[in-house]
Amino acid sequence: MQGEGYTIVQRDGLAVAVADPQPQCSRCGGRGRLEVEIDGVRRIGRCRCQMLPDRVAMFNAMRVPARHAHCSLGTFRVESDSQRLAVELVRALIERVRSNDERSGLVLYGAPGRGKTHLAVAAARELIFGHGIPARFVEFSHLLSDIREGIGRNDPEATTLAPYISPPVLIIDELGKGRKTDFELSVLDEIVSRRYNARGALVATTNFPLRPPPRKPSDTHAPIETLPERLGDRIFSRLQETVRWVGVEGDDFRVTRGRSG
Numbered sequence: 473m474q475g476e477g478y479t480i481v482q483r484d485g486l487a488v489a490v491a492d493p494q495p496q497c498s499r500c501g502g503r504g505r506l507e508v509e510i511d512g513v514r515r516i517g518r519c520r521c522q523m524l525p526d527r528v529a530m531f532n533a534m535r536v537p538a539r540h541a542h543c544s545l546g547t548f549r550v551e552s553d554s555q556r557l558a559v560e561l562v563r564a565l566i567e568r569v570r571s572n573d574e575r576s577g578l579v580l581y582g583a584p585g586r587g588k589t590h591l592a593v594a595a596a597r598e599l600i601f602g603h604g605i606p607a608r609f610v611e612f613s614h615l616l617s618d619i620r621e622g623i624g625r626n627d628p629e630a631t632t633l634a635p636y637i638s639p640p641v642l643i644i645d646e647l648g649k650g651r652k653t654d655f656e657l658s659v660l661d662e663i664v665s666r667r668y669n670a671r672g673a674l675v676a677t678t679n680f681p682l683r684p685p686p687r688k689p690s691d692t693h694a695p696i697e698t699l700p701e702r703l704g705d706r707i708f709s710r711l712q713e714t715v716r717w718v719g720v721e722g723d724d725f726r727v728t729r730g731r732s733g
Contacts, residue, residue, distance in 0.1 A: 477524050478601070480531075480541050487541035487593075489531040497521035523604070531600050534609045536593055543593035552722035555587060561718050562595045569641060569673050570603055576673040577715030579647070581682060581699060586720040588677035592643050595675060599641060607641035612649050619659050637666045640673060647676040648702035657704055664710050674715060682717060 480489050496502040500519035507516050518526075545563070550556045561578060568576035578595075580588040596607035610618075615636065622632030636642055642663075650656045667674055680699040687695065700708045
């Protein structure tokens with residue numbers, strides 16, 4: 473997947489950005505640093521030619537799975553009104569993050585294969601390459617594994633949670649997936665609460681609905697759990713204060729087009 477001055481490829485199970493070859497910078501002579509005078513004081517700073525390499529490194533630090541290498545707003549194909557609204561809200565999210573709006577979160581919910589993860593990754597890609605704003609992408613199950621490993625190493629809590637608290641934008645894929653144990657809920661509660669206090673943007677995708685779908689008298693299967701039931705009142709209430717909700721409907725693209733999300 474090509475962009476403006478970079479290419480995103482699949483490598484070792486990850487989506488990896490690679491900067492396209494550039495001519496040597498005439499300002500810094502390829503050193504990447506410049507000496508400038510500010511208020512009579514000589515200072516050393518990074519040359520603007522390092523902006524793209526810095527953003528490439530920022531994207532690669534997200535460790536986006538390779539199957540999402542193609543995901544951008546430009547490659548998202550709108551095939552329903554809810555998908556059109558979702559794209560508009562993702563664009564609005566980007567502007568709110570840029571302006572540090574305290575309600576700059578977004579939760580995309582709907583059945584599997586509707587393009588939710590595609591849009592979440594596309595938002596991160598635009599924030600990084602378009603505006604230089606760092607983001608962190610993590611699948612919920614991997615987040616829990618990372619926290620467990622940190623606890624097993626006796627790492628300080630601040631060190632274990634820092635990767636999910638410090639980035640301006642955190643993207644959690646498949647929110648609510650898991651066994652709904654006390655450990656899982658306590659970890660999520662801590663992350664949501666700390667990001668809420670720090671005014672950090674949270675973007676999430678989930679396959680769980682906000683409300684129970686209508687049931688027919690002939691239905692014999694167990695009712696589908698809702699996201700509020702999966703998260704609990706405290707976490708869901710905190711999210712209500714900081715995110716906007718958008719249902720993403722349409723055909724299953726994993727079946728019809730092989731698209732992720």
